[in-house]
Amino acid sequence: MIINSIQKRRTPIFSIIISAYNVENYLTECLNSLISQTIGFSENVEVIIVDDHSTDKTLVIAESFVSKYPNNIKVFKNIKEGVSSARNEGINIATGKYFNFLDADDYLEKNCLENIYNFFEERQKEIDLVSIPMIRFGSQSGQHMLNDKFKADWIINTEQTPDYIQLSSSSSFIKSELFKDKRYR
Secondary structure, eight states: OBSOOOOOOOOOSEEEEEEESSOTTTHHHHHHHHHTOTTTHHHHEEEEEEEOOOSSSHHHHHHHHHHHOTTTEEEEEOOSOOHHHHHHHHHHHOOOSEEEOOOTTOOOOTTHHHHHHHHHHHTTTTOSEEEOOOEEOTTSOEEOGGGGGOSSSOOOOTTTOGGGOOOOGGGEEEEGGGGGSGGGO
16 A cells, blocks of 8 residues: 655666564664765655554654655555565565665665665676675674675675675665566565
8 A cells, every 4th residue: 555656757776675564763763874875865766665564653754754755755554464575565666776675773874875886887787786794783783794795895606606695685785677587576
């Protein structure tokens, strides 16, 4: 069920899909990190929040951001079917060139999307996915355990080095064209 609609505009570079369930304590910081991106939020980023039937103020917070950024943020209600269903719903709606499945308790540094966009553009024909390291904050802090895969900016062939596949969808950015194939959902 759509709660708001985005006015017609050019295709965004990034579609950030957020599955949200009872994340009232985190959602504001997450969304503010997207709005403050150096790549230019208004022109280049769409955010799709799929509320998975939250019982706290998650939906109220999401709708308050929609009222401020109606051309960039969409909110949908999902019928409590879980994170995968919510993400697939977001994929059906997203229009960006690159998709990300940011968790509502995560945030991005200000230049993150700009750096990822530049990395993709410089290597268009070589890569389908860009992953970034994660830093923990809050009750746990420091490097995330999955960061041992990051030695430098480098490109891997996952068929040749399957041990280096990044297992976090929230820290991965994927060409949207891959999702035309339903096997990737």
